[in-house]
Amino acid sequence: MSLAQSAVEGVVGLTEPVLSVRNLTTSFKVEDQWRSVVKGISFEIAPKETVAIVGESGSGKSVTSLSIMRLLPKNASRIEGSVKLAGRELLTLPDEQMRQVRGNEISMIFQEPMTSLNPIFPIGRQIAEALTVHRDISRAEARAEVIRLLEKVRIPNARNRYDEFPHQFSGGMRQRVMIAMALASKPKLLIADEPTTALDVTIQGEILDLIKTLQDEEGMSVLFITHDMGVVAEVADRTIVMYRGEAVETGPTEQIFHRGQHPYTRALLSAVPRLGSMGDRKLPLRFPSIDVGTGEQVELEDVRDTVAKTKTPILKVRDLTTRFDIHSGLFGRKTGAVHAVEKVSFQVHEGETLALVGESGCGKSTTGRSVTRLITPTSGEVTIDGYNVMQLDKTTLRSMRRSIQMVFQDPFASLNPRMSIGSAVMEPYIEHRLGTKAQAREKAADLLQKVGLSPDMMRRFPHEFSGGQRQRIAIARALMLDPKVIVADEAVSALDVSIKAQVCNLLLDLQQSLKLAYLFISHDMAVVERVSHRVAVMYLGEIVEIGPRAAVFDNPQHPYTRKLMAAVPIPDPSRRGIKRNMAIDEIKSPIRPAGYVPPLREYREISPGHLVQVA
Structure with missing residues (x-):
């Protein structure tokens, strides 16, 4: 039996699944060639069940969720396989019918709420829009329902905050607004794509509690996408481990944690x-x-x-x-x-x-x-x-x-995208006039080797490196002045x-x-x-x-x-x-x-x- 088949057949219970994904393959067009990013992934989500897709950046987990929602650009992507919501095939639905599914039967919470909320409209109006698009209700009814939703996601003083704008909310409260918007139409399935990654630990705890509580109250299924194994342990009934576009291991969360078989699963768990x-x-x-x-x-x-x-x-x-x-x-x-x-x-x-x-x-x-x-x-x-x-x-x-030197949180923002990493690392040494360009180049090469990178990478630019590699470059640059x-x-x-x-x-x-x-x-x-x-x-x-x-x-x-x-x-x-x-x-x-x-x-x-x- 293949891993994909066992993933599908491993769902507990005989009830019809809320979501059934079979042999999902997503490819992107790169230089006139199709390159697969998600490779034949299959799984099912039962009613009231939480399934976590876990993996690191670039593993294909977010592309899987965007493929299910059909939110990828048509001209640059190709989605193959089958995605069924309560038995209804989504990949062949006409665009107008798919629009009715999004936000109504399937809702999605994204990682960064500030980029998902419109900064020029009050949050109450934005949530009300999710209601009026899918339901025939008056403005007064929509307002009352939005206030009820804001109270449901535990936003204090919800009635007075209806007319406030996104920038007037903290990160955790903005994420609660996004959850309220996602729940507005009582979806069958909630897709949560890294909803707690950018949040502080206490706010993360509150959001996890909130999702568990709302799932109990609304009876919805949840597809939780994350790279945090601690979060997975706390929320998921079953877990799918993704690596380079493939599901390398799947099963009940307890089994994955205590008897994980794949080296990548063990690597993820050991690093927590x-x-x-x-x-x-x-x-x-x-x-x-x-x-x-x-x-x-x-x-x-x-x-x-x-x-x-x-x-x-x-x-x-x-x-x-x-x-x-x-x-x-x-x-x-x-x-x-x-x-x-x-x-x-x-x-x-x-x-x-x-x-x-x-x-x-x-x-x-x-x-x-x-x-x-x-x-x-x-x-x-x-x-x-x-x-x-x-x-x-x-x-x-x-x-x-x-x-004294600083290493910032986002190395991509602190590195000049037009400057090669060799020049970026050498710059402090040259600016402080500590030696010649040749000496600067020699020292930069030595430091890049010290932080686990190759000196022959000096001609590359920041976008050609992963997040972890960019952070190593930022550390090397900070060390240039001793x-x-x-x-x-x-x-x-x-x-x-x-x-x-x-x-x-x-x-x-x-x-x-x-x-x-x-x-x-x-x-x-x-x-x-x-x-x-x-x-x-x-x-x-x-x-x-x-x-x-x-x-x-x-x-x-x-x-x-x-x-x-x-x-x-x-x-x-x-x-x-x-x-x-x-x-x-x-x-x-x-x-x-x-x-x-x-x-x-x-x-x-x-x-x-x-x-x-x-x-």
């Missing part, structure tokens, strides 16, 4: 960071690595202690405050300020990693940019390698930046699970060989636990808890720290169906009126170096 896996270890720990070809685990050395025992830290921050003024009215008077960072203090020694964690909007990225003077702080003291950062003029500021501190701002957040493991291991290797200090900014608690020596938890611009990694993770004291940890998805299928019942309030606003004086904060020492803000 698990919260609480550090045991009594004091030092960071490399991520497990598996050879995808053989499925055998590659043995990795333990990380050696690189933290300098000197009393003088390489980076010292005291009472750092960064505020952004808000001007309004006819004369543009100052009416308030965004208190992005408020009296933040910490220090980092040579060879040490301090992780700065918290949700979007908590001020962690602004802290990183303030430390490097990419943003000018309002007040405070910052000392880097002997430089008093707050008092530097343009010339000395330029010299200081040789000591910095002592690197600010890694969500440097692995957007990467697939195995690529994330590779880049984290690379950072640990570079720290060991070059004694680098890292300010590691992240919202991923499971990754932070493995790579950091100390952890600082930020909330509303303030550090609410800071201490050695083991102390903070083993004995979290602040309610917000405990909330962050409780929200981390655990790759254990036995947790399927468990709901966290987390509060759904949006993160509070850091905007304060003009003249506002923040309260003086006090900290209590729980154990040596472990401090918690007193409420």
Whole structure:
């Protein structure tokens, strides 16, 4: 029996499936040739069942969902095989009838809600449109139904938020709006394409809870597309593992997790960071690595202690405050300020990693940019390698930046698309006049080799590399000036699970060989636990808890720290169906009126170096 046949016949129960996909093959036209991206995938989804398609970027999972919805461009794509919704063939339906199916019988939630919502229309009107297109109802009835849907997806104060615009909602609340829109016509099938990848861990937990609850209430089937095995364990009844366009393994989620047969399945599972896996270890720990070809685990050395025992830290921050003024009215008077960072203090020694964690909007990225003077702080003291950062003029500021470099979240946005990667990596060395072009080229080639790339790639451009490779290029560029501190701002957040493991291991290797200090900014608690020596938890611009990694993770004291940890998805299928019942309030606003004086904060020492803000 073929894998495709077993996937179809493995569906539990004898009821007619909601969705039946057989031998789906999707090809794209590239230079007058058809290239298959999805290759003969088959599966079924039963009523009220959740099936997850898991795989990394480029595996074909999103193309599978777009093929089912027939949303691919006709002139550049070709879809073959069979897709049946409740026994009705979708691939041969006339366009007008297919339009009635979309949003009515099948709905889809996309990864980035801001690109899916129209920025110039209120969210209530956009959801109402999904109702009026498919149902014969009045405006008043549509408004009442939209408010009911907004309440159903747990948006606080739904009636008053009907007329608000997408930019007035947080990322998590925008995703709730998208779910409300998808549920407007009570679809038989909901396709969720990476709906939590771009979200903070607490908001991700809320969205997963919400999808489970709504599935119970509405009785719909769900096709969940993701690369996060922790999410898969929590939501899926059955799992399909995709690799290079093919379904390499399929079966009940528990079987996939505990008895996965394919090397790629085992590679995905081994690379998932698990919260609480550090045991009594004091030092960071490399991520497990598996050879995808053989499925055998590659043995990795333990990380050696690189933290300098000197009393003088390489980076010292005291009472750092960064505020952004808000001007309004006819004369543009100052009416308030965004208190992005408020009296933040910490220090980092040579060879040490301090992780700065918290949700979007908590001020962690602004802290990183303030430390490097990419943003000018309002007040405070910052000392880097002997430089008093707050008092530097343009010339000395330029010299200081040789000591501290940044690696940003999206390397494609931070690399010039018109510049070869060799030129991009060489540029800082040449701009700082540290040597000749020949010396710059030699050093760039050496660094590219150090980060796992070949020097003969220097003539290629950013678009010719994968996301993980681009991040390696960004790291090589940051190392060109021999910095002592690197600010890694969500440097692995957007990467697939195995690529994330590779880049984290690379950072640990570079720290060991070059004694680098890292300010590691992240919202991923499971990754932070493995790579950091100390952890600082930020909330509303303030550090609410800071201490050695083991102390903070083993004995979290602040309610917000405990909330962050409780929200981390655990790759254990036995947790399927468990709901966290987390509060759904949006993160509070850091905007304060003009003249506002923040309260003086006090900290209590729980154990040596472990401090918690007193409420």
